[in-house]
Amino acid sequence: DAGVIQSPRHEVTEMGQEVTLRCKPISGHDYLFWYRQTMMRGLELLIYFNNNVPIDDSGMPEDRFSAKMPNASFSTLKIQPSEPRDSAVYFCASRGGGQGYEQYFGPGTRLTVT
């Protein structure tokens, strides 16, 4: 079975530009999570969805960040406008709705904002 799919794998953009990161969760999983990883702050939860509905976005750093999940197989994380401090690796993870709470991570998108 395919795991979590993310695109692009690498993104380099200039400050002020809009950046859109994409994620396809594991088929059948009804929870989707967006994380950010930096050396300084480690791995942080930004937002998560259940059945396409945003449940908790308290980790989203600023209004410049937004996330959507228009259907069960696709989610986007958008940064507009981007800033150099947004440079990080962004991971998407998903989990099923069964008894366990294990989350499975995608390969990540390495974002560099110059």
Added chain:
Amino acid sequence: QKEVEQNSGPLSVPEGAIASLNCTYSDRGSQSFFWYRQYSGKSPELIMSIYSNGDKEDGRFTAQLNKASQYVSLLIRDSQPSDSATYLCAVTRGRNNNDMRFGAGTRLTVKP
């Protein structure tokens, strides 16, 4: 106090030895606990989950949980060079089993 604390290492063990990784957490209401392995430049890979006090074994890996002491550990038996990675402890926040908080990770090196 950090929510999830790990010794950053590096922890170095010889091949074939037991590697012991430790993690403490601050939220007494936490209910779910996980260990992830992350190779350099790669994504976190789930190794173990544990929800009840005691030990849970899976192959060469054993997770140990002590909720009274707010302590989680991971033992790796017969360590291999391929186990060299950063190990992340993750703990869910209170009763919300979706709000997962990660430690900074312990870097493990297994020397041949």
